[in-house]
Amino acid sequence: MNAVRVLIADDNPVVRAGLAALLTAQDGIEVVAEAADGRQACAAAAEHRPDVVLLDVRMPVLDGLAALPCLVPIAPVLMLTYSREDEVVRAAVRGGAGGYLVHGEFTADQLVGAVRDITEGRACLTTSAASALMAHTRARTPGRSLQSQHAPLQVQSDVAQSVSAGVDRARYGLSQREEEVMELITGGMTNHQIAAACFISEKTVKNHINRIFAKLHAANRSQAIAVWLGTVRGPVRHG
Known part of the structure; x- marks a missing residue:
């Protein structure tokens, strides 16, 4: 089995050295390059083609957010930072x-696990990052806690929230759980990720999705999202 090849990008040399020492001590992980800013990270990623990029947010020359467009096409990017502001996470x-x-929100073992997981498409979020992304879902489903030390997520869009403002969703007749699942579908989650976020099985997620599609008269996720966000006219519930 080939080792997971990691690029570490952080402007703090002490942090870089600590991460490199931790990761290289693990079987099956190799640190192939380090970078002190986003520009160096992009150059190193292009040269070394790592399997994972560990990326800080606040760096000189080019910060982590600005470096994402050149890094994401090369390798999965795992943000590793002190920045926990909601807008930065999103x-x-x-x-x-x-x-x-x-x-401060993860252990050394959890970091190693996250590095391995992200290469297999399983994303990881620590508590404050998960809270930043799940805030709008919790607001729509009061009393439901979705906190998780490693709640896997893909992209969620603030644009989707603004588009859906004012849409009368009660007419679709979705249950509270089905609404919660639909919100996560709109956020880009896979069935596996929804199951992890809601603490239910993937089979249960599939059952919810089948019922959602029937109620929204949708044949697939794209159609369901369009109806849910109000970008196409949805069905009216009768009875």
């Missing part, structure tokens, strides 16, 4: 980051 995920870990 911007990183919208930009294509596959995970977001905030220093």
Whole structure:
């Protein structure tokens, strides 16, 4: 089995050295390059073609968010930073980051696990990052806690929230759980990710999705999202 090849981008040399020492001590992980800013990270990624990029947010020359467009096409990007502001987390995920870990919210073993997971398409979020992304879902489903130390997510869009403002969704007749699942579908989650976020099985997720599609008169996710966001006219519930 080939080793997971990692690029570490952080402007703090002490942090870089610590991460490199931690990761290289693991079987099956190799640190192939380090970078002190976003521009160096882009150049190193193009040269070394890593399997994973660990990326800080606040760096000189070119910050992590600005570097995402050149890094994401090369390798999965795992944000590893002290920045926990909601808008920064959302911007990183919208930009294509596959995970977001905030220093102080994960253990060394969890970091190693996240590096391995992201290469297999399983993204990881620490608590404050998950809270930033799940805030609008919790607001729509009061009393439901979706906190998770490693809640896997893909991209969620603030644009979707603004488009859907004022849409009368009660007429679709979705249950509270079905509404919650539909919100996560709109956010770009896979069935596996929805199951993890809601603490239910993938089979249960599929059952919810089948019922959602029937109620929205949708044949697939794209059609369901269009109806849910109000970009196409949805069905009216009778009875």
